[in-house]
Amino acid sequence: MAGSVARHRRPSMTTKCPSSVRSGSPTARTLLSTLVSTAQIDYGDVPTWISSVGGLLSLVAAGTAAWIAWKLLVTERTRDRQAADDARRAQAGLIAAWIPDATDREGLDQATIRVLVRNNSTLPVYRVLVAIVVRSDDGFTEVASSGGPQGRFREFAAPGDNEIRVMVPATTNRRRVVLTFRDAAGVEWRRDHDGALTELPA
Structure with a gap:
């Protein structure tokens, strides 16, 4: 009818999909497949993750505790060895010898000199032998001994000064003393001309 009122259609509210999705293009299918695959991955649950982390931390703690225990054991054994060595050297460290008179130390002529052996311990030491040495091209050379040619030891040196x-020959170099002795425990020692104390082989 010419006089009829034209009816207006309401606009459609439906969102149109892109033609690429409607047509099922390769790009759209790949994207959709990736999203679906990601959604299907099993990441586990929170308790499982907490349990795993807790186990790892326990393992680290146990390893750290074992390392600390080992270090303490090594330190304790080192301390024990040092204490045993100090105890072994206790008496020997208190024995020394020197030439008290400057004239005897520096004298150029043959003479009988006096050597003082001091035992600051409370027990005697045994098989005491004094050697007189002088500097030479090879270091220090022995020129005389309290034991004489036969190398006889003095039987013991009591606590205190001995x-x-x-008898020493004439020399142009300063005389020094080397002392050897046996302590009360039966260990042989050498006190060198520079004061160094060394345990001798049995």
């Missing part, structure tokens, strides 16, 4: 006399 005097030993030694």
Whole structure:
């Protein structure tokens, strides 16, 4: 009818899909497949993750505790060895010898000199032998001994000062003393001309 009122259609509210999705293009299918695959991955649950982390931390803690225990054991054993060595050297460290008179130390002529052996311990030491040495091209050379040519030892040196006399030849170098002895425990020691104390082989 010419006089009829034209009816207006309401606009459609439906969102149109892109033609690429409607047509099922390869790009759209790939994207959709990726999203679906990601959604299907099993990441586990929170308790499982907590349990795994807790187990790892326990393992680390156990390893750390074992390392600390080992270090403490090594330190304790080192301390024990040092204490045993100190105890072994206790008496020997208190024994020394020197030439008290400057004239005897520096004298150029043959003479009988006095050597003082001091035992600051409370027990005697045994098989005491004093050697007189002088500097040479090879270091130090022995020129005389309290034991004489036969190398006889003095039987013992009591606590306190013990005097030993030694016949020495003429020399142009300063005389020094090397002392050997056996402590009350039966260990042999050498006190060198520079004061160094060394345990001798049995």
